[in-house]
Amino acid sequence: MFDYLIVGAGFAGSILAERLASQLDKKVLIVDRRNHIGGNAYDHYNSDGVLVHKYGPHIFHTNSREVFEYLSLFTAWYPYEHRVLASVDGQLVPIPINLDTINKLYGLNLTTFQVEEFFASVAEPRDRILTSEDVVVSKVGQELYEKFFRNYTRKQWGIDPSELDRSVTARVPTRTNRDDRYFTDMYQSMPLHGFTRMFENILNHSNIKVMLNTDYREIQKIIPYKEMIYTGPVDEFFDYRFGKLPYRSLEFKHETHDKPVFQSAPVVNYPNEHPYTRVTEFKYLTGQDHAKTSIVYEFPQAEGDPYYPVPRPENADLYKQYKALADKTPGVYFVGRLATYKYYNMDQVVAQALTIFKQIHSKESLEVAINC
Numbered sequence: 001m002f003d004y005l006i007v008g009a010g011f012a013g014s015i016l017a018e019r020l021a022s023q024l025d026k027k028v029l030i031v032d033r034r035n036h037i038g039g040n041a042y043d044h045y046n047s048d049g050v051l052v053h054k055y056g057p058h059i060f061h062t063n064s065r066e067v068f069e070y071l072s073l074f075t076a077w078y079p080y081e082h083r084v085l086a087s088v089d090g091q092l093v094p095i096p097i098n099l100d101t102i103n104k105l106y107g108l109n110l111t112t113f114q115v116e117e118f119f120a121s122v123a124e125p126r127d128r129i130l131t132s133e134d135v136v137v138s139k140v141g142q143e144l145y146e147k148f149f150r151n152y153t154r155k156q157w158g159i160d161p162s163e164l165d166r167s168v169t170a171r172v173p174t175r176t177n178r179d180d181r182y183f184t185d186m187y188q189s190m191p192l193h194g195f196t197r198m199f200e201n202i203l204n205h206s207n208i209k210v211m212l213n214t215d216y217r218e219i220q221k222i223i224p225y226k227e228m229i230y231t232g233p234v235d236e237f238f239d240y241r242f243g244k245l246p247y248r249s250l251e252f253k254h255e256t257h258d259k260p261v262f263q264s265a266p267v268v269n270y271p272n273e274h275p276y277t278r279v280t281e282f283k284y285l286t287g288q289d290h291a292k293t294s295i296v297y298e299f300p301q302a303e304g305d306p307y308y309p310v311p312r313p314e315n316a317d318l319y320k321q322y323k324a325l326a327d328k329t330p331g332v333y334f335v336g337r338l339a340t341y342k343y344y345n346m347d348q349v350v351a352q353a354l355t356i357f358k359q360i361h362s363k364e365s366l367e368v369a370i371n372c
């Protein structure tokens with residue numbers, strides 16, 4: 001008898017498996033319907049020997065010391081600060097928009113002080129910042145919004161920024177200095193030997209059994225277990241009882257080129273041209289030295305594997321219905337980006353999994369105390 005059946009071997013499932021096995025001596029069966037561990041963070045060496053991320057670029061960054069120290073139990077790190085260029089008006093300029101972006105785009109030579117004045121002169125203040133359009137237009141005005149955000153967002157999400165929560169474009173700040181890093185978190189590093197190797201280390205415990213190519217519904221009734229941790233889409237768990245929760249999908253087009261470098265930045269965003277949103281060149285992210293180079297294009301899709309919850313009020317309302325049902329489902333914990341319908345980065349999922357583990361731990365300690 002397993003103590004836990006864990007559905008999904010991504011960050012949420014793998015970390016809970018590890019904590020339950022190593023800290024509470026629980027017997028865990030972790031299943032994934034894919035043919036690999038790691039969830040969307042899975043990486044592998046392609047047929048040319050280049051380390052690539054199967055499901056698009058995954059860059060680790062966090063401000064949480066607890067999260068960083070926890071993952072450091074399972075990997076060494078390659079220090080990496082991410083940088084992105086956007087293709088706008090025939091030029092490649094830094095995104096997040098900063099001092100250099102404005103100077104290059106408009107052929108100016110402004111100082112930080114002057115660019116602050118420039119933003120103040122073009123910004124269109126709004127009484128309430130509710131949508132992804134409000135966030136950008138209230139900071140940098142209509143023109144920059146149209147050049148960098150409007151079409152990228154329409155392409156990525158299939159709806160206008162005015163229909164998306166502010167939290168989506170608020171992920172990308174505006175700067176008046178020359179800092180061109182995509183993230184400013186305290187910890188910015190990539191697992192030295194890749195994400196998959198890190199997951200192998202996380203799951204390497206004698207109390208953990210891993211079963212791949214298996215939907216949990218195939219084995220749920222055959223293999224006995226006491227409690228479940230579910231990290232798949234929450235609406236699917238309940239057979240879409242209240243209707244489908246919208247998730248945005250992507251199609252990835254991977255290519256390898258017979259030259260060491262393909263583009264001048266790790267990621268180039270294409271807000272206005274092409275059906276794809278961005279192109280990632282993996283060697284920048286991983287630090288790998290190789291005569292060839294591999295890239296991936298991301299083509300947003302309405303249908304396909306669920307990758308992004310879509311943050312907007314009607315979806316939050318629908319999710320609330322599923323959340324109420326989940327809260328009333330005994331013996332099942334819902335964890336991770338799909339099961340809690342949150343646009344979470346990897347570190348946020350790690351933090352969420354560690355929190356759920358602490359809850360399980362306290363519950364057990366309480367039960368032991370009561371039984372004594």
Ligand code: FAD
Nearest residue numbers: 008010011012032033039040056059216232336337345346
């Ligand atoms: P997942 O990784 O989705 O794992 C869930 C697993 O459950 C999957 O493997 C799935 O196959 C399995 N599953 C579902 N249903 C079943 C079932 N019925 N039976 C068996 N198995 C099932 N985060 C960052 O921090 N930095 C980034 O740069 C970044 N880039 C991203 C780029 C893209 C294109 C995407 C899509 C996401 C990105 N993320 C990034 C987010 C990151 O992928 C997630 O935060 C993280 O992987 C979520 O982990 P999870 O365990 O919640 O879910």
Ligand code: UDP
Nearest residue numbers: 086095148149152153156168169171172269
């Ligand atoms: N975004 C944009 N233009 C850009 C970069 C981002 O419009 O050049 C918007 C877009 O809506 C995107 C969101 O900001 O989905 C968040 O961007 P991020 O790079 O964080 O997306 P992710 O890496 O999660 O796909």
